[in-house]
Amino acid sequence: MSQLKVGLAGLGTVGVAVVQMLERQAAEIEARTGRSVKVVAVSARSKGKDRGIDLSGVRWHDDPVALARDPDIDVFVELMGGDGDPAKAAVAAALAAGRPVVTANKALLAHHGVELAQVGEASNATLHFEAAVAGGIPIVKTLREALGGNRIERVSGILNGTCNYILTRMADEKIAFDACLADAQRLGYAEADPTFDIDGFDTAHKLALLTSLAFGTKVDADAIYVEGIRSLTLADLEAADELGFKVKLLGVAVRTEEGIEQRVHPTMVPKHWPIAQVSGVTNAVAVNGDAVNLTLVGPGAGGAATASAVVGDLIDVARGNGGFAFGLPVAALQPAQRAPMQRHEGGYYIRVAAVNKPGTAATIARRMAEEGISLESIVQRRPQRAAGVEPNDVAVILITYATTEDAVRRVMAAIEADGVIVGQPQVIRIEKD
Amino acid sequence: MSQLKVGLAGLGTVGVAVVQMLERQAAEIEARTGRSVKVVAVSARSKGKDRGIDLSGVRWHDDPVALARDPDIDVFVELMGGDGDPAKAAVAAALAAGRPVVTANKALLAHHGVELAQVGEASNATLHFEAAVAGGIPIVKTLREALGGNRIERVSGILNGTCNYILTRMADEKIAFDACLADAQRLGYAEADPTFDIDGFDTAHKLALLTSLAFGTKVDADAIYVEGIRSLTLADLEAADELGFKVKLLGVAVRTEEGIEQRVHPTMVPKHWPIAQVSGVTNAVAVNGDAVNLTLVGPGAGGAATASAVVGDLIDVARGNGGFAFGLPVAALQPAQRAPMQRHEGGYYIRVAAVNKPGTAATIARRMAEEGISLESIVQRRPQRAAGVEPNDVAVILITYATTEDAVRRVMAAIEADGVIVGQPQVIRIEKD
Known part of the structure; x- marks a missing residue:
């Protein structure tokens, strides 16, 4: 029985969990693949x-990089993280040497995914x-393999457990917000510097990969509009609740007549949507295809869950189930x-926060x-202090029917110039059936 | 570019949808697989x-069967249905001839899956x-490939849209119930003879396949305890709602010390579980592994959705992604x-329905x-007629802590013999965190 020899770079929580899972499930994996998979x-x-x-x-x-070039490994597993070297150099070296690569590195792929896929294609890795x-x-496998017969219209997801x-x-x-963030940091769900998570960049990296898989486009993280959750207040969440919505940080990629719209921002979604009911650190991805609408809910992070995905990929490598990184050959990606x-x-x-004087509501309504x-x-x-509104001002909440971002931005600029509001308006996009 | 020549048996709703999907997505499928897939x-x-x-x-x-033997096809797609011939003979003939088979036929596989997998293994099909x-x-792919590193403890699902x-x-x-069933029949969600769906047999067939994939056991539909939804009343659903539960017809396979427990029955599940929130004809499957808990929600039937799964399988065939039918070689299935x-x-x-006289409650409590x-x-x-209870009798609803089925059955027999209840007791199993 032939062995699949694994070279593994990065022995943090995930790397250790991979080593343990491969040992614990050794007999079963060997039965599934006909090969023993061994670090x-x-x-x-x-x-x-x-x-x-x-x-x-x-x-x-x-x-x-030397590990990636080690002639006595069959597959290189990259769990170091970071969007530059040494992760990039190591992955490129393994691929260039014709060695398949398994990686958990979203930042690397969001920025260099196409380039690395091309290196792999050239050497059949x-x-x-x-x-x-x-x-x-398993959303990558689902988009890349299972839904291959669908024309995808929309992919969206809760892709960051911290948020x-x-x-x-x-x-x-x-x-x-601040108290919840402090708790998340204490529990290890958020980094000491939480910017990357709560300002939406982590979600954007993952969305960039999903977009490519779903729409056959080149990974392009810079094309994503990104807004985080820092500005959300309890007043917003309470208002959402009363209106029948939940507020989620969503990554959304949708096919429009203008092209693929990619965006990450707090979103109000109807409470009855499966994705609205996903709570805590759990992730979810919804795919809308012409034949199938699918929602997958599961753990988005953690050693064991991430290891499960890595080992699933290693099983694919052992079984010879390869295919193109983003579903299509790089040359075919648009x-x-x-x-x-x-x-x-x-x-x-x-x-x-509207100024509490006659004519304010009329001005806002006229601008709309x-x-x-x-x-x-x-x-x-x-008027209440709790919502961050000065007692002299009045919180006014408007829900619009479908309109354009442009129009909303012009109205906000106009009413600011009119002097009828104070501070920064809060604008949250709504997704509906 | 080599062609994958498809022979397709069965041109009902799904068969026609497959032909249409292969035509509509021809260019994309060719780009994904490097082959043109053509009926x-x-x-x-x-x-x-x-x-x-x-x-x-x-x-x-x-x-x-002649189609399955046609030397000028590369893959046989069986969409005829039925657990016997000609479906069985045709699938066996294709596999024996070394031709991969794609089928949507749960009844066939629930009864003859292991035998057919063996025919395929012998000829490498x-x-x-x-x-x-x-x-x-895509729950088959998820269990067979993506979660291959997990030790699965439990699989459960809403597997029948009609119910x-x-x-x-x-x-x-x-x-x-009767009015809802009539509507389901009118809308085409239920057959004229609804037995197969509402008495749980359809769910059992699907569960038998999931059990094999999840636990590496031989498909054994006869090992499944099956109970349908016919006896459920509005009183039961209202009581469940008040107690914080939803009632779903679940197929459940769970690893116990006694072996794999497989059962299909109405189940009370906590309202906050993702599976509790799945409504209408939508299906859902939850998998509990040692590393990952995953819930997949999507369409369980319909031409387009089923065709999506068939075409996904054809893409795997075109890409040479095979593997064992039930994840492991037949010889390794327990x-x-x-x-x-x-x-x-x-x-x-x-x-x-308790007899409305002194001592009744005491008798029931003592037996428990x-x-x-x-x-x-x-x-x-x-007392009320609506719940099917005679005015002289009183509906008593008991919720037990964890106990055994045996004990419950003995209590029911005892209180029946005591003459303190009339009619058939309603017993619904509860699943909890």
Whole structure:
């Protein structure tokens, strides 16, 4: 029975979990694939560290690129992270040497995915990255293989557990953003510097990969409009609840007449949508195809879940199930036609702190009418400090029917110039059936 | 570019949808697989029928077995249905001739899956059946490939859209079972003879396949305890709602110390579970592994959704992604150790029509205590005809803590013999966190 010799770079939580899973499930994996899948060489930052796994008999490389070039490995697993070297150099070296690569590195692929896929194609080495998007949810395989007969219209998802944890606690327990973030940091769900998660960049990296898989376009993280969850207040979440919505940080890629619109922002989704009911650190991805609408819900991070995806990819490698990294050969991937966000169409939730004087409501309503925006509802809140509104001002919440981003932005600029609002208006896009 | 020549038996709704999807997505599928996938020969009941698809240039076989043996096809697609011949003979003939088979036929595989997988293994022909379980939800691929590194503890699902449609309408609109069934029949969700769906057999066939994929056991539909939804009343669904549950017809396979417990029955699940929120004809499957808990929600039936699964399998065939039908070679599949239902452990919802006289409640409580069953709650309803209870009797609803099926059955027999209840008690198993 032939062996699949694994070289593994990166022995953090995920790397250790991969080693353990391959050992624990060795007999079963061998039965499934007809090969024994075994880690024979590793690379990590510090050699001496006790990681609770037995690495005796496993070759050590200080340099991950040297590991990737080790002629005595059959597949290279990259779990170092980082969108530049050494991760990039190591992955490129393995692929150039004709060695399949399994990686969990979303940042690397979001920025260099097409280039690396091309290196792999040139030397007939496959590139696998199930773990890079939504952790334990097999969305890469689902888009790349299972839904291959569908024309996909839309992919959207809760792709960042940190944000969903914060939004869930804010909504359910009425705890302010900062306190929820502090808890997330204490529980290890958020980094000391949480920017990457809560400002939406992590979601954008994953969305960039999903977009390519779903629409056959080149990965283009720079084409994504990104907005994080920092500005959301309890007042917004409470208003959403009353209106029948939940607020989620969604990554959305949708086919429009202008091209593929890619965006990451807080979104109000109807409570009855499966994705609205996903709480805590759990992730979810919804795919709308011409034949199938599918929602997958599962763990987006964590050692075991991510290892599950890595090992699933290794099983594919062992079985010889390769295919193109992004579903199509690189030459067939289309440039991502960037649909400009100003042309985004949909309903909007708008919360402003309106100056408490006669004529304010009339001015806001007139500006909306000038831009042809119809209002589904207007709610005026009694003045309160808690929502961050000065007692002299009044929180006004407007829900619009479908309009364009452009029109909304013009109205906001106009009413600001009119002097009828104070501070920054809160604008949340609405997704509906 | 080499062609993958498809022979397709069965030109009903799904067969026609497959032909259309392969035409519509031809260019994309060719780009994905490097091969053009084309229907070159078909077989169906009546040759002359207008199906709205162009079959000129496509060979016709009156006999599906002859089609399966046609040396000029590369893959045989079986969409005839039925657990015996000609479907069985045709699938066996194709596999014996070394030709991969794609089928949507759950009844055939539930009864003869292992035998057919063996025929395929002997001649190195792969057997694909994504469409046979939960239609457009890629649960076969997920269990067979993506979760290959997990030790699965439990698989459960809403696998029959007809039942879920009926239960959703009963719960949401308070319409009785018979009226919901009639609507389902009118809308084409249920057959004129609905037995197969509403008595749980269709769910059992699909569960048998999931069990094999999840636990590496031989498909064994006869090992499944099956109970349908016919006996459920509005009183049960209302009580469930008040207690924080939804009632779903679930197929459940779970690893126990006694072996794999396989069962199909109405189940009370906590409202907050993703599966509880799946309404209408939609299907869902939840997988609990040691590394990943995953829920997939999507269409379980319908021409387009089923065709999506068939075409996904054809793309795998074109890409040479085969593997073992049930994840493992037949020789490695374990006999399904049948965990007897009497040993099932869990909470129970019990509704009885109690005789309205002194001592009745005491007798029921004593019988429960004798069997060591602790009660979480007892609710007594005022007499009403609507719940099927005679005015002289009182509906008593008991919720037990975890106990065994055996103990519950003994209590029911005892209180019947005591003469304190009339009619058949309603017993619904509860699943909880």
